[in-house]
Amino acid sequence: MNPELIRNLHDLLPQIQGYIYPNEIEIHWGLLIVVYPYITGVVAGAFILASLVKVFNVTEVQPLYRLSLLTALAYLLVAPMALVSHLGHPGRFYEILLTPNTSSAMAMFGFVYAWYLMGVLLLEIWFVHRTDMIEWAEHETGVMRFIHRTLALYSRDTGEVAVSFDHKALKVITIVGIPSAFLLHGYVGFIFGSIKANPWWSSVLIPIVFLFSAIVSGIALVILLYMILTPLTGGKISMRCVDKAVDFLFYAVIVDFSLELVDFIHRVYQSEEEIKILSEMVMSKLFASLIIIQVLLGMLVPLLLISLTKIFKKRFHLNEDLRKMVYFVAVILIQFGIFATRWNVVIGGQMFSKSFRGLTTYKMEFGGLEGLLYAIFLLALPIIILAVLTKILPPWKEMHGQPASESAEAAGS
């Protein structure tokens, strides 16, 4: 038996308000399960940003294209770690793949994930970088040459036919990729939304809300990375690109906000059995994370900031640095807001009793697999992976606004 768990639960006993079923004291899905939808959200969002370039031909955000693909990959690689480490028996994880129960939403995870990783993301990244890798390998020696040769799967053909095939393949992959990204994250929403026992989760809107908050977090994160990395690598931030990306971000936040507002109004107006306990929870346990961080700081303030740059267009356009700073603050706030959104869904859904008569509390651990340290590690890991990825497949040229290679230029047009 785990004495720390028992001690923790004993500490929680006096903090229970009202009545909860005795088995409900333990919050079963903790911080790791908050991290998981946050991470897959970034994946889906970053990919959709990349698709803007390829499918919708938004050439302004071309500098973000490769960066967002690599970001999506870096985060995708970490997503299953959060899931597997929270299991009671991590070593039995493969059972989900070997004997999946077809009626279980969670059982599909392995397949959705594998499809997205191998069928979409890796393929797209490969086709984007194929000719570059061949070119790079020609001017390199040693390990890097070997890496690029191998990653290019020893293809050497940079002829016109091959390149135009690359482009065609990319188009197809992206077109397939958009619904796949929707699937990836909408599906994560469905894991929660399909639980009829839990009125906080059980809503048809949840997958869609997840999707839009995913788009928000992905775009915001890529903008943030772009604004930090470009000066660091000796480039100049293209405001044309950032303006456009922030435009999309702005609309995504508005849609996300409206969806959540609709959900909220709907619940309050229908005012079903659970409304009392849910509002009690929102006003007490979730007040800081939901009202203050998610809604106020994570949505309304960024919306206001971005609107200001639009309303006082002249003033802000004269002063690029000011605009940069406003954007910078907005995208950081949005990141915190989206993380709080995940927190409120996952933890909030377990803080009220299914008897609708009481509330419990979540006590975060510090060490251990469910603890804060490990969660921070998981949140930092994608950045480290991204650093490695950019060593192998440098996106800098494109980010600095120079054509990464002839093929990329052709692809962008």
Added chain:
Amino acid sequence: MNGRRTFLRGFLSVLLSGGAIGGILKILPSKADAREAPPKGQKWYGFGVSVDKCIGCARCMDACKTENNVPREPFFFRTWVERYIIRKNGATTVKAIEPNVEPSPETASDKSILRSFFVPKLCNQCASPACVQVCPVGATFQTKDGVVLVNEKTCIGCRYCIQACPYGARYLHPVTHTADKCTFCYHRISQGLLPACVEVCPTQARIFGDLNAAASPMSRFLRMNKIHVLKPGLNTEPKVYYASLDGEVR
């Protein structure tokens, strides 16, 4: 080229939508009163609780923990008993009674109390169990005789079933790290014995038996009482039947 593409597109969409509609038709229940009928000629276990008979002595809770090696800490229960006190001003207080602590007889003297009673709770062994639906590896399953069990050799401890159960019947066993809950004492009933809690209940507030049997304490219980189940709106079709259940109980 274009003609072929249009044709293909049309063909595919017909194929897909046809398949989808067929699938949906299969999933949807065909009748409004459709219910999982107990399979004929086979045992189909159910449980009865006479709310009026329960005196809150907690012997069932104790017997269950002993019989099934449930950890003694007050966070893990296969069965528990709730005490309801409903006051004249409409306020309801609920408490799970603690074993070995005599419930205080406050009801006798307190004039503000309208009514008060005990409600034993356990896994409802639902006929359409939400927990079985969501288990990603099929470790939670329903036996032929209608009991929902967890295979602790294959359970991966994802706790999805714990989230999906509307009744708080499940917990994660702190030793095995797998999901656990009431089994109707499957090891006992498959040998013709009664579940431990039914055996020790001094007032026969708990009744157990085969719902298919023509004459048994269980079928008598269902014949002689007005019956209710917990949270019927969720369509889990519980097989723990309550007699004289108060509307305040959730």
